[in-house]
Amino acid sequence: MKFQNTAVLSIALVLSACGGGSGGSANSGGATGGANSGIVSGQGCTNKFGRTWTAVDGVKQKLEYFNNVVYGNGVFLGIGYGKAVISRDGENWINVASSGVHGGYALTYALGKIYMVGQTGGLADNRMMASSTIDGTSWDNVIIGDSANPSLQALPNVDPQSMSYGNGRFVLVGRDGKIIWSADGRSWYAAANAADLKVYGFDWGTFANGKFYAGARLNVYVSSDGNTWQTQKIVGDGTFPTTGLTGMQYFNGMYVAVDSQGNIANSSDSINWKTVAKGRVFLPVNGNAIVAGGGQLMAVDSASNFTRDGDDIFYSCDGIQWEKTKVPNGNYSYSIAIGDNIAAGVGSTPIFSKY
Template sequence: MLRVVVASFVLAVSGCIFFPPAGETDSDSGTGGQTGGDLFIAVGDAGAIVRSTNGAEWVISTSGITTALNDVAYGGEMYVAVGQAGKILHSEDGVEWSASSSPSTRDLYAVRWHGTRFIAVGGDYSAGAETLESEDGITWTRPDLPAPKHMLIDLAGDGVTLVAIGNYQADAMNFGAFNWQDGVGWVQRVDGSPTGDRYSALGHGAPNFAMLGPIKSAYSGDGLTWNYAPLFNLAADPRGLTYGPGGWIAVGGGGQILASADAITWLVRASPFMTTLNDVASDGQRHVAVGVGGNIAYSPDGLTWTAVTPPLTAELRGIAHTRQ
């Protein structure tokens, strides 16, 4: 049984705000880049891939596909993007992308570099989790291990411990959090079904792991045992979570942007958008969030956010940062 510690929670208002209804740190940082230095890469609908060296000016990379891409990560001197129908792409520089060999036709929602290899997850509510792995990002295999009944939607890791979250019913009320064990597969650590607790965004930073939902936040020093903090009901689910200067940044439905130093007390930041932001990444100083309509929000400090001119209008679903 998990030991649960109930912590206090305060939702504070910072500045003039709106709050309408509606991977490494979780920025997936690695040690490579397009031409050295920083590189943000975002992926989305219709095979959209865009890149930026500073988070404010963006250009389009050609993916060669029209399938939606959900997430992107870097590791082992390779970028990897995953998406619908088992689609996987790889790139050495973030500019030129090629198709990888995927054994799956099921939707993939998240990918991370885990020490010596990439792990990608997804699935569906009828057949449960899909898990794929690859040492080079090009050739992928499905481990012959038991799979959870949950559709896995997000990943976070530090290269040693890898955590996944997901649900096994379409109403998202049967939540599970898992950690990966080599030779075993996904081991469930949190079962939200008895209480209806659910979490829709996951990240790694300090404390080591955090996850955020519409009614609670949770944090863990090891990705195994979780502590919980009550949260005022948010108007929309959080979608993305990252750790950077000053602590955690979460984004989600209705353009919401939240900030926390400890994953317990969260502040609402003024957002330049009223439409969904799907993901967020940090380079250790700057933050970038992406979302519906190709929207890109930029912050030099996690406090003040402005809209960036997007290079396309396709919905952007995932973003990662790397540094050489």
């Protein structure tokens, strides 16, 4: 599938923060989003990237379709339906070798490589772990979910939602409420008490300040090793959270999270939260995400068409003061990644922002 740059694609819910408007034309390839559309609190990232965004003409660059992007070792890697694209500047992209992993994948950067889990695309619909030395030209693939193979210790066939790395372990949480972990990306184990949590499906997962966190609607769960989990108490301030956290990062010595209505809050202990930025005023959608990198945070809304505000991106240098800006042509983000001096995202077209 090639990019369609004549219409905004429709999306209901993807992964895992924040109303309609216009910037430049996505057809021009060099169109920029409007300048800062409103300061939420203080001056925020006045001299940082994130204020102005540019649309990439994916059709002109003959890019394969991708809807998830991650950054590591100076390269953005985009993945979609078994296809891979890379860019060093967020503006110029090229198609590279397929990893063999198809839909339903989760991405993370760790140990100098990009790792992802997804479906093999075969009739058996196994789960595959793939790793790349970041250039996307070669991949190491390992089947991790073949229930017919007794050596895999009856590993549950997880529907991937989010993968994190920390404390020497990969942890994968699933849309189906399952959790698996691995020390090397090859040998995987089911979390000891995941079934006891009685979670229908996880919306997000992250590694923050030495612990793994996973969110499921109104509840948040925490683990130090990815194997044993417990419910995390959440105390809000009346505004945050609305119907649950939809993403979390640890940044500048504090926890920063976004909720289903696009509100952003801080916490010193991941339990007690105080709102620092108000989000949208429409219906809650569990499509918000918050990402960190390049000395700043960005919150995006990847479930925008029902609320007409998915073309806003919130950004902050300190996690306390936030600004928001619109992206080109009413675009919206499936996924966003932040590099050292550049941020890149993908929605109806790829977009980027730099100094």
